[in-house]
Amino acid sequence: MSRLLPLSLFALLALCLAMLAGIAIGETRVGAEAIWQVLANQLWQAGHAVDPIDAGIVWNYRLPRTLVAAACGAGLATCGVILQALLRNPLAEPYLLGLSAGASTGAVAVGLFGLGGAVLSLSLSAGAFIGALAAFALVLLLSRASGSRHDNAQVILAGIAGSQLFNALTAFLITKSATAEQARGILFWLLGNLSGVRWPSVWLAVPVALFGLAICLWQRRALDAFTFGADSAASLGVPVRRTQLLLISCAALVTAVMVSIVGAIGFVGLVIPHALRLLLGPGHSRLLPASALGGALFLIVADILSRTLIAGQVIPVGVVTALIGAPVFALILISRRGRP
Amino acid sequence: MTVMTTIADAPLTCRGLGLRLGGRDVLQGVDLSVMPGETLGVVGPNGSGKSTLLKLLAGLRTPSSGSVRLLGEALERLPRRHIAQRLALVEQQADTLDAISVYDAVALGRTPWLSALAPFGKEDRAIIEQALADADASHLRRRLWGELSGGERQRVHIARALAQRPQVLLLDEPTNHLDIQHQLGLLRQVQALPLTTLVALHDLNQALTCDRLAVLDQGRLVALGKPEVVLTPERLLGTFGVQGHYLVDPYDGARVLRFRT
Numbered sequence: 085m086s087r088l089l090p091l092s093l094f095a096l097l098a099l100c101l102a103m104l105a106g107i108a109i110g111e112t113r114v115g116a117e118a119i120w121q122v123l124a125n126q127l128w129q130a131g132h133a134v135d136p137i138d139a140g141i142v143w144n145y146r147l148p149r150t151l152v153a154a155a156c157g158a159g160l161a162t163c164g165v166i167l168q169a170l171l172r173n174p175l176a177e178p179y180l181l182g183l184s185a186g187a188s189t190g191a192v193a194v195g196l197f198g199l200g201g202a203v204l205s206l207s208l209s210a211g212a213f214i215g216a217l218a219a220f221a222l223v224l225l226l227s228r229a230s231g232s233r234h235d236n237a238q239v240i241l242a243g244i245a246g247s248q249l250f251n252a253l254t255a256f257l258i259t260k261s262a263t264a265e266q267a268r269g270i271l272f273w274l275l276g277n278l279s280g281v282r283w284p285s286v287w288l289a290v291p292v293a294l295f296g297l298a299i300c301l302w303q304r305r306a307l308d309a310f311t312f313g314a315d316s317a318a319s320l321g322v323p324v325r326r327t328q329l330l331l332i333s334c335a336a337l338v339t340a341v342m343v344s345i346v347g348a349i350g351f352v353g354l355v356i357p358h359a360l361r362l363l364l365g366p367g368h369s370r371l372l373p374a375s376a377l378g379g380a381l382f383l384i385v386a387d388i389l390s391r392t393l394i395a396g397q398v399i400p401v402g403v404v405t406a407l408i409g410a411p412v413f414a415l416i417l418i419s420r421r422g423r424p
Numbered sequence: 425m426t427v428m429t430t431i432a433d434a435p436l437t438c439r440g441l442g443l444r445l446g447g448r449d450v451l452q453g454v455d456l457s458v459m460p461g462e463t464l465g466v467v468g469p470n471g472s473g474k475s476t477l478l479k480l481l482a483g484l485r486t487p488s489s490g491s492v493r494l495l496g497e498a499l500e501r502l503p504r505r506h507i508a509q510r511l512a513l514v515e516q517q518a519d520t521l522d523a524i525s526v527y528d529a530v531a532l533g534r535t536p537w538l539s540a541l542a543p544f545g546k547e548d549r550a551i552i553e554q555a556l557a558d559a560d561a562s563h564l565r566r567r568l569w570g571e572l573s574g575g576e577r578q579r580v581h582i583a584r585a586l587a588q589r590p591q592v593l594l595l596d597e598p599t600n601h602l603d604i605q606h607q608l609g610l611l612r613q614v615q616a617l618p619l620t621t622l623v624a625l626h627d628l629n630q631a632l633t634c635d636r637l638a639v640l641d642q643g644r645l646v647a648l649g650k651p652e653v654v655l656t657p658e659r660l661l662g663t664f665g666v667q668g669h670y671l672v673d674p675y676d677g678a679r680v681l682r683f684r685t
Contacts, residue, residue, distance in 0.1 A: 174521060309535045312518040312581075318484050319515075320588070321508025321536030366522035 088370070095377045099154070102384040106150035107142055109388050111396075114138050114146075123147075144282065152281045153387045153401075154380035155289035156342045157352055161379025162296050163335040164353020165372055169307045170328055174358060174416055175240050178339040179350030182219040182246030187336075187343035188274055189250045189257070190215020195270070196261045209288065212340035215250070220336060222246050276349035276402020278387050285345045296338040297376050303331060304368040311366065349402045351409020352379050358416060434459055435620045436481060436511070436592050440490035442643075443476055450476050451643045454490070458592070463614065463621045465634030465651070469664055472640040474624040475516065478594050481622065482513040495591065508536035511592040512585035516600065519577075520569060526580050527565040530555055533587025552587050558613065559583035560606075574601030579610070586617075595623040599630060628655060628664075629681050639663055652679065 107119050122142040124130035160178060167176035178184050194211030226242035254274070258267050273280075300307065306327045309317040318324045342349070356378040357371065364370045386404040393399055434457035441454040451473040458464045466474050479485045481492055483499045492499040495510055512533070533555065534548045556562040559582045564572065572580065578601055585593060595614065599607040611630055614621055625631045632651045639647040639654055641663045647654045652670075660668035660683070667684040 172520070305535050305538060309532055311520050311522055311524055311529070311532060313520075315479075315484050315515060316518045318504060319482055319508060319511075319513040320532060321505040323504045361523070365528075366524050367528060 092373075095374070095381075099377060099381055099384075102381050102388075103150050103154065106153065106384045106388055107146040110141075110146060110391055112137075112141060114142055118142070148283050148286045149278050149281045149387070150384055151286045152289045152345060153278055153383045155286070155293040156346050156349065157356075157379035157381065157383025157386075158376040159289070159293035159296055159338040159342050159379070160349065160352040161356040161375040161382070162293070162300055162353075162372065163338050164379075165357045165368070165375050166300060166307070166331050166335045167353070168357060169310050169368065170331060171239055172310065172313060173239055175237075175354065175413065176243075177351065177353040178216075178335065179348060180240060180247075180354065180413075181243035182223050182250060183216045183336060183339045184343050184348035184350065185247040185250035185254070186215040186217070186219020186222075187212035187340040188215070188348050189254045190218070190340070191344045192254050192257050192270055192274075196257060196266070208344040209341045212344040213337055216336040216340045216343070217333070219246050219250050220332065222249070272400065273347045275400035276347045276405070277398075277400050278346050278390075279398060281345065288341060289345055292338055292341040293376070296334055297372065299334045300331070300368070300372050303327060304372060307331070307368040307372075308366075347400070347402060349383070349405050351405045351413065352383060354416075355405075355409050355412045356382055358412065435495050436492070436622065438481060438490060438492045441477070441480055441487050441492065442489040443480060443485060444488040449643050451480065451487075454640075454645045456638060456645065456648070458620050458622050459636075460620055461618060462635040463623060465631040465637045466622065466624045466640060467626075467628060467631045467637055467655075468640035471642075472663075473643040474640055475596055476643075477640065478513065478596050478622070478624055482511060482594055483507050484513070505536050508588060508590075510590055511594065512588040512590035513594045514578075514581045514585045514596060514598055516596045518581060522569065524569050525565070526561065526567050526569070526572070527552065527556075529569060529580050530561075530565075530583045530587050533584040536588060551589060552583075555583045555586035558586050558617065560609065560613065575603060575606050578602060579606070582610070582614075591620060593617070593619045593621045595621065597624050597626050600626065628660075628668075631655070632679065632681065655681065 104116060104119065108114050108116060118134060118138050119142055121130070121132035121134045122139045125132055125134065125139070126143055163178045163183075164176070167178065167181060168174055190211035190213065191208045193215070194208050223239065223242045223246040226245060227239040230238050230242065258270055262270060306317065306322045309320040309322045314324050357375045360371060360374045360378055364374055383401070383405070386408070387401050390399045390401040390404045393404075437457040439455055441451060442449060443451045454477060466477060468474055476485070480487050483492070483502075483504070486500070494502065494507065499507065530552050531544070531548070534544065534551065537548070538544055553562070556565060559579045561576070561579045561583045564576055564580065569577070569580075578598060582595070582598060593614070598614070599610060602610060607630065611633060614623065615633065623634070625634075631637055632655070634651060636649060637647070637651045637654045638645055639659065646663060647659060657668055660666055668681050670679045671682050672678070673680050
């Protein structure tokens with residue numbers, strides 16, 4: 085208990101520093117003092133004299149981008165924790181289970197054929213939500229039909245099949261209905277891209293990430309009760325079906341909203357909860373807030389890397405997270421050797 | 425059982441209980457009442473429906489026919505949380521890959537009693553200590569689940585069930601995986617608890633120590649009563665397919681079953 089307070093303070097401080105770095109670093113460097121002055125001007129009309137270009141970069145581009153990166157990282161890490169707890173599988177994650185692929189298909193379908201105008205970002209999310217739920221239902225049906233329980237590799241195989249199918253559907257939709265210009269934009273977005281993010285996305289991503297975290301913290305004891313499987317949770321008094329429905333809908337919603345804003349970013353929900361479980365143990369009252377913070381930190385750093393690894397070019401942030409996440413996936417596989 | 429009790433007082437009863445799976449009756453027409461404070465053993469060959477019966481009695485599966493009453497109330501009308509405050513189940517193979525400590529695993533037993541208004545507190549800690557002591561697992565409290573032997577895991581599961589402070593305890597072959605000392609010790613401890621207990625057992629000599637026995641054969645309840653009345657040589661041949669007869673242990677005069685094929 086005594087270690088908890090300094091650890092959380094340290095994590096919050098690290099998050100603030102990462103956000104500052106996320107705002108400062110880029111094509112045009114902005115100093116910490118200038119950032120502070122811009123924020124002070126915007127938040128309480130401090131009236132500092134700042135370079136209007138710096139002000140525009142900080143307030144209109146980098147701050148929303150960093151906030152959305154933090155919200156997406158937190159949301160995706162939370163989803164990873166939910167899916168790992170409910171499916172009793174340390175490899176469960178929105179991307180690997182096909183939720184992200186389903187959400188992409190849903191969002192692309194809405195983007196190409198759906199409603200336009202002011203409600204676009206919301207209806208993109210709605211399409212992504214339906215797609216994510218459809219993908220998850222398919223994956224569960226597949227793993228059930230393969231005659232196995234959830235607690236082994238079968239559900240991950242089903243997830244791969246689901247991902248492939250929905251990625252193919254997405255490609256089909258793009259080829260059939262998108263113009264060349266649209267196709268290029270969609271493909272770039274699909275790999276995970278924070279470039280186009282502005283303030284409206286912040287007002288969607290941040291509340292959804294906080295909402296997801298709040299639901300999970302409310303259900304933390306239920307998540308703990310799944311430690312020894314669903315039957316054990318039921319005999320500990322958890323209404324299993326209702327809890328699964330609530331939490332999986334929550335994971336699908338958070339994934340869908342994040343995918344509709346930044347595309348399919350993988351492995352955040354795998355790397356972060358896994359590392360923190362080693363550090364803090366499996367109890368969800370600590371693991372959930374720590375994972376949300378860790379996920380936020382991870383995606384901000386990944387976004388900075390995506391902007392700076394190749395000078396003058398932006399690598400899709402999903403590529404960066406996969407470059408870090410895939411080796412971690414391999415490590416988890418190896419460490420599970422000899423286990424069911 | 426010295427006090428005469430009627431079926432109306434029985435903490436756990438079932439009537440005409442049955443489960444049909446894939447066109448096969450896994451369990452059929454089971455009538456059973458577990459009396460207050462008694463230890464009722466359930467025996468039967470592999471696949472006779474012991475585990476299924478326990479799952480139905482715990483409300484983990486919905487029966488195809490019949491009904492269960494727990495402390496006078498219909499099980500299907502009780503919320504899961506209320507069931508878990510009254511009845512605990514120790515399953516056969518509940519395992520986890522999580523690096524959970526023994527203490528935290530036992531603390532899960534408090535789940536049905538906790539809420540936002542009733543957070544984890546001093547009283548819960550005392551109950552967990554008592555449960556660890558009752559299951560002879562206090563010395564394990566700081567160990568991690570993955571480091572435990574099969575028998576130690578079993579005792580942790582039992583401690584978790586006791587931490588639920590149930591009135592009715594269901595145990596599915598609790599002495600599997602245990603060495604002989606802990607087999608005997610655990611059964612004696614369970615029988616000494618002031619709980620109404622229903623225990624599925626594999627070892628018929630262990631079953632002889634129960635207050636009453638229920639014999640399941642191909643999903644049907646074929647006998648119910650005092651162990652020596654139920655486990656007759658004819659029953660052993662008919663249900664278990666073995667020749668058996670009783671010997672008397674010259675050490676303490678206890679009756680012991682010996683089997684031949």
